[in-house]
Amino acid sequence: MTILVAYYSKTGNTKFAAEKIAGFLHAELCEIWDKKNRKGIWGFINGSLDARREKITEIEASQSAENYELVIAGSPVWFGKMAPATRTFLLQNDSSSRKVAFFLTSGSSDSEKAMGNMKKSVDESFHIKEIEGLTVSKALEQKEETTEQIEEWCKKLQALL
Ligand SMILES: Cc1cc2nc3c(=O)[nH]c(=O)nc-3n(C[C@H](O)[C@H](O)[C@H](O)COP(=O)(O)O)c2cc1C
Secondary structure, three states: OOEEEEEEOOOOHHHHHHHHHHHHHOOEEEEEEEOOOOOHHHHHHHHHHHHHOOOOOOEEEOOOOOOOOEEEEEEEEEOOEEOHHHHHHHHHOOOOOOEEEEEEEEOOOOOHHHHHHHHHOOOHHHEOOOOOOEEEEOOOOOHHHHHHHHHHHHHHHHHHO
């Protein structure tokens, strides 16, 4: 199965998780960039508000999801939701010819609501329903635990493919 791990990452946590997932699953990586300025305090405030309001943004991505049978989409949690760049990527890359799985990185351990919200952005018929989305907190601060958690999740996912 051809797998693409598509992620947006502002400060490296989601990138770290994405690279681990791609490594375990022998998948390709796709980085998504948000063309809106997300730097500084205003970047933080506007980013949070845009995420909260489920806004889309202008993005660039290192590749499209077109040739993949499974997309594993990743995002940081922003104000309890996924970041606008990942939301935009999912919207722009119609899932009707592929399956989708999800992962989030956050600053706290409470990402369940954000995961529920992320999943809602893609029609349920394209989800891999037998597995929960992966949620990782403080990925770069806890690299070893994160790597173990990701490996476990990837094994479960692989068994379903
Ligand atoms: C704009 C913004 C809003 C955030 N909101 C939340 C939040 O609501 N809950 C949370 O646990 N972490 C929140 N965080 C922390 C990030 O989710 C966390 O650090 C994440 O792993 C960052 O991923 P990245 O390094 O790939 O950008 C927020 C960070 C930013 C920049």
